[in-house]
Every structure is written in structure tokens, then in C-alpha cells.
Amino acid sequence: MRRYYSVRHNPKLAVVNLDTLKKLFLATFREFERRGYFQQSFGYDCVDAGSVAGAAGPDVAAFCFRRLRKPNLWPLEQELESYSEEDLLGMVELLHDCISKPIDGFYHNFSDCGWHYEKFDAAAGRAEFREHLNEVLGDYGDGYELSPDGEVVAIGDVGVESLLRAEFPQPYIDYDNVEGKVEAAIRKFRRHHSSLEDRREAVRALADVLEYLRPKLKSVISTKDEGDLFNLANNFGIRHHNDRQKTAYDARIWLSWMFYFYLSTLHAQIRRLKSASASPQSRTA
Secondary structure: OOOOHHHHHOHHHHOEOHHHHHHHHHHHHHHHHHOOOOHHHHOEEEOOOEEEOEOOEOOHHHHHHHHHOOOOOOOHHHHHHHOOHHHHHHHHHHHHHHOOEEEEEEEEOHHHOEEEEEEEEHHHHHHHHHHHHHHHHOOEOOOEEEOOOOOEEEOOOOOOHHHHHOOOOOOOOOOOOOHHHHHHHHHHHHEOOOOHHHHHHHHHHHHHHHHHHHHHHOOOOOHHHHHHHHHHHHHOOOOOOOOOOOOOOOHHHHHHHHHHHHHHHHHHHHHHHHHHHHOOOOOOO
């Protein structure tokens, strides 16, 4: 998102607190609701047919409770002021799952009733919803975004955002055992308010992927480099739990460093493996 003069010269203007986020979220919800993007899930009111239920059923409050396991979240405009951060971000994720761009329908002229839609595009609606909300989520707290999977996740430390979004070269080496597990580790690491154990598990998952690739990596890295890669995970309280582990470090800082180290290493080595498979005579001394 482009930063205009006022924000560039006074960065404090960009800071979004919870109350401001609620107001901007409400404005976004109202706009998409006005344009019919929630009709497929939540239905609509008709002067002839009355209240027409959507996919969520006739009791939207009950639907929200079933999904979020918290009462008093709907009607949104009535309950929003009392939302906690957890309530708000949970509702953001739920609405992402419920939104659909209206594609086709009819305009009910009687009493200027309005548009009643019948065909929708969920993917297009979700993409628009993410685009609008990510303009403000990035300035909330430590910086968040609504991911394509519909999860509120941390943007990432400054300078590594592109690494978190980097795609692996295709065709994949082994999606189920390599690329898919890396993507799952990234989601766990970036999840809103991820715990230290969540982050430790994410680092462990990346180290396990490297272990899976170890036989293949022997063809593209030296024996010393191979040993150094696994020394970090095996001796610093990540993959093992014994009295020989080195644990006297700031876990939050250390785990972040290890996560980005292993993620960048995997990207580099997977590309080397792909290159080596395309050109068998290339080898590392």
C-alpha cells in the first residue's frame, strides 16, 4: 500500500489501535454487506418473502457461536464495541470464509427492495476482502495480515517478508514431505500470538524436512556444511531433550533467527537440488 506524505513524515499516524481497527473493520463490513457480498452466507431481507436465510441458516448468531465458540458476537454492529482483540480477529477470519462476490441475480423493484443474488464467486470475494483489511491490519500491533488461507498471521520481521512469501520452484521435489510441511511450519510460526512452543515446533518441522532431504543434499553440499546445518537443531534444544542441549539463550530471539535461517537454507538447497537434477554434472566441491 502506498504511504502518502502525511504518513511518511509522521509515521505515528499509521499506528492502528484496537478501537481504530474496530471502526475500520466495521466500515469494511458495511461496504461489502451493502454490495451483497454476504448474501450467500447470511441471506437478505425481502419486502415480499421476508427474511431469506443463507447458507449459515436463519440464526446467524447461533452460527457464529458454533464456529467461534463465543456468545454475543452477532449482530456484529450491535456487539462490536464489546469485542476483545480475540473476538475481532476471530470474526475477521470467519467473515473471510463467509464472503462471496455476487455474480448474477435480479433487482427486486417493488418498494425498491434491492438486489437478490443467486450466483457467487467465493475466491474473488475473499481476495477483495483481504485486500481491504490488509491495508489496516499491517499497522495494527506488531503488524498482521489476513493470509490467503484466511488466517490472521504476523507479517514477519522487517527484511524477511519476501522470504515468508517466496514460492518453491515447480515441479515440487516432494510436496507431502517437503514443500507442504514447510508451508505448514510457516503458518504455525506466523499465527497470531503464536507461543514459544508453536515457534519451536515450526523450527523443528523445518529441521525435520532438512533431515528428510539429507541423503540428497550430500550431492550438493560439503560434509562440513552438512554437519553444521544439523548441529544447530540437534544441540540447541530443538529436536532433542537431554542434559547436553544448549538452552541458555533468549528463546524468542533465537527461535526467530533459527526459523529464518532454516527457511532460507531450505529455499537455497531445494533450488540447488533442482538445478543439479537438471544438470547432473554440476556438483559442489
